[in-house]
Amino acid sequence: MKKITAEILTIGDEILYGQILDTNAQWMSYELDQLGIKVVRKTTVGDNEEDILTAFAEAEDRADLVLITGGLGPTNDDLTMPTLAKYFGSDIILDEHVLAHVKDFFEKRGREFTELNRRQALVPELAEVIHNSLGTAPCTWYERDGKVFVSMPGVPHEMKNLMKESVIPKIRNFFNTPVIYHRVIKTVGIGESFLADKIKDWEDSLPSHVALAYLPSIGHVKLRLTAVSDNREILKQDVQLLIDQLMPLAEKYIYGYDNTSLEEAVGQMLIEEKKTIAFAESCSGGFIQHKMTTIPGSSAYFQGGLVPYHNQFKIDLLGVKTETLEKHGAVSEECVIEMAERVREKFNADIGAASSGIAGPDGGSDEKPVGTVWIAYADGKKTIAKKLQLTQNRILNIELTEISVLNLVRKSLKA
Amino acid sequence: MKKITAEILTIGDEILYGQILDTNAQWMSYELDQLGIKVVRKTTVGDNEEDILTAFAEAEDRADLVLITGGLGPTNDDLTMPTLAKYFGSDIILDEHVLAHVKDFFEKRGREFTELNRRQALVPELAEVIHNSLGTAPCTWYERDGKVFVSMPGVPHEMKNLMKESVIPKIRNFFNTPVIYHRVIKTVGIGESFLADKIKDWEDSLPSHVALAYLPSIGHVKLRLTAVSDNREILKQDVQLLIDQLMPLAEKYIYGYDNTSLEEAVGQMLIEEKKTIAFAESCSGGFIQHKMTTIPGSSAYFQGGLVPYHNQFKIDLLGVKTETLEKHGAVSEECVIEMAERVREKFNADIGAASSGIAGPDGGSDEKPVGTVWIAYADGKKTIAKKLQLTQNRILNIELTEISVLNLVRKSLKA
Numbered sequence: 087m088k089k090i091t092a093e094i095l096t097i098g099d100e101i102l103y104g105q106i107l108d109t110n111a112q113w114m115s116y117e118l119d120q121l122g123i124k125v126v127r128k129t130t131v132g133d134n135e136e137d138i139l140t141a142f143a144e145a146e147d148r149a150d151l152v153l154i155t156g157g158l159g160p161t162n163d164d165l166t167m168p169t170l171a172k173y174f175g176s177d178i179i180l181d182e183h184v185l186a187h188v189k190d191f192f193e194k195r196g197r198e199f200t201e202l203n204r205r206q207a208l209v210p211e212l213a214e215v216i217h218n219s220l221g222t223a224p225c226t227w228y229e230r231d232g233k234v235f236v237s238m239p240g241v242p243h244e245m246k247n248l249m250k251e252s253v254i255p256k257i258r259n260f261f262n263t264p265v266i267y268h269r270v271i272k273t274v275g276i277g278e279s280f281l282a283d284k285i286k287d288w289e290d291s292l293p294s295h296v297a298l299a300y301l302p303s304i305g306h307v308k309l310r311l312t313a314v315s316d317n318r319e320i321l322k323q324d325v326q327l328l329i330d331q332l333m334p335l336a337e338k339y340i341y342g343y344d345n346t347s348l349e350e351a352v353g354q355m356l357i358e359e360k361k362t363i364a365f366a367e368s369c370s371g372g373f374i375q376h377k378m379t380t381i382p383g384s385s386a387y388f389q390g391g392l393v394p395y396h397n398q399f400k401i402d403l404l405g406v407k408t409e410t411l412e413k414h415g416a417v418s419e420e421c422v423i424e425m426a427e428r429v430r431e432k433f434n435a436d437i438g439a440a441s442s443g444i445a446g447p448d449g450g451s452d453e454k455p456v457g458t459v460w461i462a463y464a465d466g467k468k469t470i471a472k473k474l475q476l477t478q479n480r481i482l483n484i485e486l487t488e489i490s491v492l493n494l495v496r497k498s499l500k501a
Numbered sequence: 502m503k504k505i506t507a508e509i510l511t512i513g514d515e516i517l518y519g520q521i522l523d524t525n526a527q528w529m530s531y532e533l534d535q536l537g538i539k540v541v542r543k544t545t546v547g548d549n550e551e552d553i554l555t556a557f558a559e560a561e562d563r564a565d566l567v568l569i570t571g572g573l574g575p576t577n578d579d580l581t582m583p584t585l586a587k588y589f590g591s592d593i594i595l596d597e598h599v600l601a602h603v604k605d606f607f608e609k610r611g612r613e614f615t616e617l618n619r620r621q622a623l624v625p626e627l628a629e630v631i632h633n634s635l636g637t638a639p640c641t642w643y644e645r646d647g648k649v650f651v652s653m654p655g656v657p658h659e660m661k662n663l664m665k666e667s668v669i670p671k672i673r674n675f676f677n678t679p680v681i682y683h684r685v686i687k688t689v690g691i692g693e694s695f696l697a698d699k700i701k702d703w704e705d706s707l708p709s710h711v712a713l714a715y716l717p718s719i720g721h722v723k724l725r726l727t728a729v730s731d732n733r734e735i736l737k738q739d740v741q742l743l744i745d746q747l748m749p750l751a752e753k754y755i756y757g758y759d760n761t762s763l764e765e766a767v768g769q770m771l772i773e774e775k776k777t778i779a780f781a782e783s784c785s786g787g788f789i790q791h792k793m794t795t796i797p798g799s800s801a802y803f804q805g806g807l808v809p810y811h812n813q814f815k816i817d818l819l820g821v822k823t824e825t826l827e828k829h830g831a832v833s834e835e836c837v838i839e840m841a842e843r844v845r846e847k848f849n850a851d852i853g854a855a856s857s858g859i860a861g862p863d864g865g866s867d868e869k870p871v872g873t874v875w876i877a878y879a880d881g882k883k884t885i886a887k888k889l890q891l892t893q894n895r896i897l898n899i900e901l902t903e904i905s906v907l908n909l910v911r912k913s914l915k916a
Contacts, residue, residue, distance in 0.1 A: 104540070378786070384786075385811070
């Protein structure tokens, strides 16, 4: 079957001149990929009628589906709607439904409705209008010779809501796309090539309707399984069976699926085991606690923590022994173990975890170069410490320490 | 004078399919804008020879300058270099300088040099090769009929280094671009429209060769002054004079210039005043301490801090009075003041600062809805507390609390 092709077109001077990062195009192309639609090009043009018309014609020539965002505001420099009308040779009409929605939208927020806002209800007559419940700029849908144009607002949460609620279902229906089932397996604590080596036999045995992609990012590798056929339930079963087969090979690295983050996965484990946690962070400077507390409801298991950035506070506030620091220094197995054990006691937690290292760029020595980090876990029964040799980059070292500490907690909870 | 136009072309399936966010294109277009070059289009195509050739031809037709990134790896799916050779009708040769560099690069990192890596030294004969000191993929420069193509690696830090060190100077020289001088003034603690109102008279009086742009982001508004003429020193003086005139109107909101971050600015003030600081964070969960410790050398002024996420630890570890929590609750002026004063004492710091609030999505009440946050500053002589009414979004509330606390410290240090 010939693959449906798509082009993503972003309209707006603020994107073209680099004032805004275009995150919409990435999100949309990922979603289209999940539908089995092949994105063949991404284009950005400015708020200029001629450039927009050229881009429309080129896109229609290249692709079956054109997804457009931006240029839908009420001011004169927003040209997408009148240019779509011109391109499709359509009159512009005032849509009473949109007008009522815009008026209502302003009223509910106690904002004044002006003549300028009325423009938001002007749409090409031949367009199908799709209701935008989260904003005032309407979404419009155009069909010509088996091809589809969709125009959406550039505000990310409005666009995403429209895509999920209306546009994707309509695309599936119009193009009669095959069923594609994706499952992302998230791993931590192993590099891409080592993981590939471990799961080679499993990868080689994958059936032809299931594809595997390695998606590495800082400290993590995601495995994406993509299965295509015409029955979603069977696909789900197929993929689950493959994951079951993968487990004996890679279970210790897998912390979750799809959009689960490491801090969410650790939080979920703590909830299931009814355990609480506290952190003593030196080189990671509060970043572990920050990540943990981004998760709603984390107060159920996160007790709190300390950032004793100077040695004196490791002694005074945490209770690390003076002798330990004098004999071994702060970046040592002995110190980080005491930090984890003491913070556990101080915060009356089931688990204590700690970091101490040299984030850089200064502070390294021959014996302990920049990137030397000790981390530890303590739960009252066992204490585990681990040495990391990280990078020359301060920010990266902070991130990798956070991931390593949470992974140490995860593995210890699992053990 | 006619403006030089540019197109930015990104090559790679991983960008097209949404697996990677393209941050390079934004960075490059911002830099070109700073040079006074008008970006007329951004394009992304996949690893496909025909699509790349089409994109080259379209770009050459539209723009004077074409900046290309990506597709320069050593594997078969990386097509940029052979396709450039084909497009410009050039033979491919082995560049001995590049080969020596690649071999040296691998040797220094203790990695094996393979036949595959040798491919990185294959370049079109008519290209001018620009040395990439940070990686193995060479940068190449092409001229034809007064137009320029530049091909760069997609790895962001390699591309940025090449642009700054070599490509931008070559572009300035080739196109004889006018001198453009930019100065970004960074403000915090005031919304865009309020700031615009305060500085209206100053804005109206700007000379014609200086343009002003408002660039808002979360919690901040940047003012960018862009001045164009043919003498850089005079421009610098002109812009400094305008900033001097702006000061009486907006001084209290200005924390820095160009790339200075708020945490850097506060750190610099602490160094200058020889003062140290500690934080007690409840709702911000360690994020303030994280931001402070991203700055190299922050151990000179950052003593450390506490995240007493549960009330008991505000009492036991920080020394907040039980009565305060019983009578006023944790999210109160009384509690946050004690937190700031106590953390200052505990960490033997000149300054203590604190946050306590309801980040959400749960935990709100009629009296104290989600987004209610108290922050405080204490320096032994004075204590200042402030109530914030933020949003329904947990992550945004954490970020806005961090910015507000650092801004409170900044303003108090200035006072």
